[in-house]
Amino acid sequence: MQNQQDMVQLVGKETSTQATEHSSGALTTTLYDGDTSAMTTEQCTTPRPRLLDLFCGAGGAADGYRLAGFHVTGIDHVPQPRYRGDTFILADALIYLANHGHEYDVIHASPPCQAYSALRHLATRAHPTLVEPVRDALVPLRKPYVIENVVGAPLRVVITLCGSMFALQTPCGAQLRRHRLFETSHVIFAPGECQHASNTISVMGGTPKAGHRIKIPARTITVTGSTPQRNVVRNTIRETFSVEAARIAMGIDWMTRDELSQAIPPAYTQWIGQQLLHVLGIRHD
Numbered sequence: 168m169q170n171q172q173d174m175v176q177l178v179g180k181e182t183s184t185q186a187t188e189h190s191s192g193a194l195t196t197t198l199y200d201g202d203t204s205a206m207t208t209e210q211c212t213t214p215r216p217r218l219l220d221l222f223c224g225a226g227g228a229a230d231g232y233r234l235a236g237f238h239v240t241g242i243d244h245v246p247q248p249r250y251r252g253d254t255f256i257l258a259d260a261l262i263y264l265a266n267h268g269h270e271y272d273v274i275h276a277s278p279p280c281q282a283y284s285a286l287r288h289l290a291t292r293a294h295p296t297l298v299e300p301v302r303d304a305l306v307p308l309r310k311p312y313v314i315e316n317v318v319g320a321p322l323r324v325v326i327t328l329c330g331s332m333f334a335l336q337t338p339c340g341a342q343l344r345r346h347r348l349f350e351t352s353h354v355i356f357a358p359g360e361c362q363h364a365s366n367t368i369s370v371m372g373g374t375p376k377a378g379h380r381i382k383i384p385a386r387t388i389t390v391t392g393s394t395p396q397r398n399v400v401r402n403t404i405r406e407t408f409s410v411e412a413a414r415i416a417m418g419i420d421w422m423t424r425d426e427l428s429q430a431i432p433p434a435y436t437q438w439i440g441q442q443l444l445h446v447l448g449i450r451h452d
Contacts, residue, residue, distance in 0.1 A: 218440075
């Protein structure tokens with residue numbers, strides 16, 4: 168994999184570009200207005216297969232796919248100055264997909280999850296339900312695709328990935344519990360079952376009965392919403408973690424707290440990306 172990010176621009180009728188530096192190199196940011204009649208595309212010369220990252224956010228998924236060996240172009244409707252892919256394009260994801268999806272080898276989409284979240288009843292405004300429209304746009308392209316979302320989203324033929332499958336944790340040992348569903352166009356396997364740890368104590372006398380063993384849930388970290396990261400045991404114990412601890416648990420060192428709450432750990436998409444290379448007939452070393 169190249170260490171320096173490729174500088175590839177998409178030029179439209181009205182174009183605004185800026186280069187932003189982060190730890191992986193220079194990121195090209197381009198505004199796309201959807202006017203295909205006035206648009207030219209600079210051909211990407213990378214030897215890596217090209218992956219389109221829709222609803223990309225700050226690039227947790229992108230980082231994993233890059234580690235797997237892909238050249239990643241991210242699309243989002245809000246600027247992402249810390250995006251971790253190779254190229255970022257400011258655009259409506261569905262419009263860009265309709266016009267340019269056929270140009271990529273693989274397409275990943277992470278449509279907004281708020282409408283499907285277990286906390287959706289707390290929302291103060293309506294959120295879009297985009298899983299079905301995204302799928303309807305992807306299937307006719309006949310490209311390998313991945314749709315990611317939270318538990319409760321209407322995904323088909325899914326695998327579930329969890330931080331415990333990849334031994335993700337804080338420095339103090341709090342295990343990352345972050346279940347995410349992945350619908351894929353081709354058969355993709357999980358690395359195994361969730362490895363949810365638990366601490367077991369032995370009660371040697373008194374109450375409860377002598378010799379009885381009690382399982383107590385292990386320390387865990389969840390990175391959700393706009394509240395501080397916390398550990399919840401039967402809704403009675405809350406442990407707050409620092410943003411730095413959350414970054415370490417997620418395997419992400421460049422995001423803000425709010426960006427972390429929306430991110431996918433790169434370990435998830437690196438795992439999936441390695442299998443997608445096989446789908447494409449590319450050997451992964």
